[in-house]
Amino acid sequence: MTLTPRLDILGAALADTSRARMLCELMDGRAYTNKELASAAGITPQTATAHLRRLEEAGLISAARSGRCLYHRIAGPEVAEALETLSALAPSDHLYRAQQRKGARLKMLEARSCYDHLAGRLGVGIAQALLASGDLLPDGAQYRAVPSERWAKLGVSLSGRAPLARPCLDWTERLPHVAGPIGREILTHGLTAGWLRRIRGERGLDVTPAGAAALRQILGLRWEGGQCCPA
Incomplete structure (x- = not known):
């Protein structure tokens, strides 16, 4: 068995326009609710829930509850910098x-x-x-x-x-x-x-x-x- 980084998991998590939009919204460092991220991505809160779960499972975001709201944010500075670097490699036309x-x-x-x-x-x-x-x-x-x-x-x-x-x-x-x-x-x-x-x-x-x-x-x-x- 060959041990390699599971880039496929990250790639699959990033390979969706709605998830990419939510990650970009989170890149300002603040925490957002499901409803706020759904609005940013132009999708329903129910659909956003599934996407956010996928991003959390990939280790890209974390979630914490405060009162009645569940807040999502980028998992850490190393994730943010990796996403910024990937963005620099992406087409910019x-x-x-x-x-x-x-x-x-x-x-x-x-x-x-x-x-x-x-x-x-x-x-x-x-x-x-x-x-x-x-x-x-x-x-x-x-x-x-x-x-x-x-x-x-x-x-x-x-x-x-x-x-x-x-x-x-x-x-x-x-x-x-x-x-x-x-x-x-x-x-x-x-x-x-x-x-x-x-x-x-x-x-x-x-x-x-x-x-x-x-x-x-x-x-x-x-x-x-x-x-x-x-x-």
Whole structure:
């Protein structure tokens, strides 16, 4: 008997449009009910129940009850990063067509959460700025954080633990953004400080005027019209 990873189980779980849509909805790191995920996938709650059971059996999501509601979420950061990487390998012609529509501005492409860290143009822009400034250094399969005053301004504490950060391939930009504890702290601080605002009913994030000012002051980045570039 040959022992091999059961990729067939994962492949079968992913090989359904409704399940893929629910996984994408869960990729913002929050927990959702059966009814909310059914709405996102455009299916009935009864059908969603069967799909969610399939995803849980494959180890892609977990469920926890709170009061009368059962909440579903991505099983962990390693699952989220694997799904992001798979998304980067998938055909993206639909993204190009969507962006060519007159007046199109897709918030999810500009800034979004990838489980517990920032993604999209904003996430990639921040990663590139931290690498260019020397605050992050490539270190094998991870990033090594170099102590500086900039980290505290971004809400990141490097004291008392290993400064873990690692690249996560962004599926829309095809470039890495920052995952790991440092990526999580940057996103958390951005939301707490009011630099970022979740968009109701969407996975995208809004960058507030305060956030745009912070990006310029701390990282030397200009955020304008959904684009992130050196100031």
